[in-house]
Amino acid sequence: MHRWEEAGRDPDRIALTWTGDPATSIAISWRTSSDIGEAFAEIALSTSEPRFDFHSSRQKAKTESLELSSIPENHQDEVNYHSVAFEDLKPSTKYLYRVGDGGDFWSEWVEFRTASDKSEPFSFVYFGDAQNDVLSHWSRVIRAAYAKAPTAGFFLHAGDLINDGHFDEQWGQWFKAGGWVHSSIPSVVVTGNHEYRPLPNREAGTRYLALMWQPQFQLPTYDVLPTELAETVYYHDYQGARIIVLNSNAMHEQQVEWLDQRLEENPGEWSIVTFHHPMFSSGKNRDNQAMRDLWKPVLDKHKVDLVLQGHDHTYARGHIPVSMRTNSKSQNVQTMYINSVSGPKMYEFMETGWDVYAPEGVVLDRSAENSQFFQVVSIDGSKLTYKAFTANGLLYDAFQLIKKSNGPKRISRLPVDVDKEYRYENTGPYGRGPAKAITK
Ligand SMILES: [Fe+2]
Numbered sequence: 001m002h003r004w005e006e007a008g009r010d011p012d013r014i015a016l017t018w019t020g021d022p023a024t025s026i027a028i029s030w031r032t033s034s035d036i037g038e039a040f041a042e043i044a045l046s047t048s049e050p051r052f053d054f055h056s057s058r059q060k061a062k063t064e065s066l067e068l069s070s071i072p073e074n075h076q077d078e079v080n081y082h083s084v085a086f087e088d089l090k091p092s093t094k095y096l097y098r099v100g101d102g103g104d105f106w107s108e109w110v111e112f113r114t115a116s117d118k119s120e121p122f123s124f125v126y127f128g129d130a131q132n133d134v135l136s137h138w139s140r141v142i143r144a145a146y147a148k149a150p151t152a153g154f155f156l157h158a159g160d161l162i163n164d165g166h167f168d169e170q171w172g173q174w175f176k177a178g179g180w181v182h183s184s185i186p187s188v189v190v191t192g193n194h195e196y197r198p199l200p201n202r203e204a205g206t207r208y209l210a211l212m213w214q215p216q217f218q219l220p221t222y223d224v225l226p227t228e229l230a231e232t233v234y235y236h237d238y239q240g241a242r243i244i245v246l247n248s249n250a251m252h253e254q255q256v257e258w259l260d261q262r263l264e265e266n267p268g269e270w271s272i273v274t275f276h277h278p279m280f281s282s283g284k285n286r287d288n289q290a291m292r293d294l295w296k297p298v299l300d301k302h303k304v305d306l307v308l309q310g311h312d313h314t315y316a317r318g319h320i321p322v323s324m325r326t327n328s329k330s331q332n333v334q335t336m337y338i339n340s341v342s343g344p345k346m347y348e349f350m351e352t353g354w355d356v357y358a359p360e361g362v363v364l365d366r367s368a369e370n371s372q373f374f375q376v377v378s379i380d381g382s383k384l385t386y387k388a389f390t391a392n393g394l395l396y397d398a399f400q401l402i403k404k405s406n407g408p409k410r411i412s413r414l415p416v417d418v419d420k421e422y423r424y425e426n427t428g429p430y431g432r433g434p435a436k437a438i439t440k
Pocket residue numbers: 129160192193194276310311312
């Protein structure tokens with residue numbers, strides 16, 4: 001077992017999320033060895049003084065033990081997860097918190113900022129699948145994203161965060177790759193197919209939500225949704241935008257009405273919907289037609305602005321024009337659909353692009369193969385700016401949407417660093433490369 005994989009008395013795998021309003025609350029979860037049976041979180045306003053902690057308040061954590069031993073690949077039998085939700089915080093305010101056992105074993109004090117309770121400008125980061133070799137080959141991507149957008153309101157992960165949802169060591173990689181970024185910036189997490197895996201001690205042929213998902217991410221739940229979808233379908237309102245997370249793995253039909261209502265009542269100017277399986281897949285034999293038949297009419301009805309997805313291990317961005325009768329050169333956009341990938345696993349793009357979806361009215365604008373990406377989305381009143389960066393920081397795709405009082409969105413393409421479309425043919429080899437010489 002790796003040292004960073006082993007749970008100890010010191011808190012680790014600290015994740016920020018929300019169960020309530022991002023302007024006035026924060027949820028924190030962390031992990032310890034099972035001998036820490038009681039845990040606490042402390043919070044204080046962030047000030048310049050070193051003894052800000054004199055003014056801190058303490059809240060007892062909810063502690064649950066998690067049995068890992070049903071999976072042979074897990075090296076620990078049991079660990080404890082702890083969680084606290086702080087409510088009644090001040091909007092647009094920096095706080096410091098720490099988590100620990102109330103005695104000798106504490107995390108450092110970590111700063112975060114609550115959202116504004118108004119429609120103020122903000123940015124967030126969006127990642128497609130990290131999934132494979134998360135520590136060795138994805139860490140650079142989340143670190144580059146943090147360097148590019150250190151004041152991001154949240155980091156959104158569009159599913160397949162790791163490859164084997166029940167494997168503790170892989171979650172250890174995810175937390176080590178992101179380190180204190182995960183404890184400083186709230187995550188909006190989406191379940192992918194790799195977060196649903198069989199369990200050896202349960203019904204054969206059934207896939208179960210990753211054992212760690214609910215203990216390690218505190219997320220909203222709703223009585224009107226089936227319990228099977230708990231903490232996988234939820235929304236947040238963030239400074240004038242509504243971010244809706246769907247679960248594209250199962251029960252599509254049971255999410256339709258909930259989605260429709262959340263979009264109907266959206267108090268913000270922008271609507272962003274995220275789920276794992278793409279509405280318009282970039283790969284052969286990977287179409288998700290049943291999901292498209294159920295969800296696309298709802299997204300169309302409400303003219304959802306952005307749809308953020310993963311799963312295809314290629315980059316694809318395309319739009320639905322305002323009217324299907326409008327020709328494809330239309331400068332007015334109804335919905336922008338994006339499939340992206342942040343980790344190192346790569347697939348091929350269909351040679352025909354998205355032509356197969358032409359009857360749906362969608363137009364493919366930009367694509368890539370064999371490249372890792374992260375995206376920064378910025379919203380400022382009626383203007384949305386989208387930038388897709390390669391893992392090494394080149395701007396690959398960028399546009400701006402200007403919204404006219406909930407009417408059509410005018411798009412303008414922004415200049416980028418890379419003009420060509422990355423393909424296997426014009427990028428480096430993928431797969432097992434030549435043996436590397438060892439230099440002294
Ligand atoms: Fe996937």
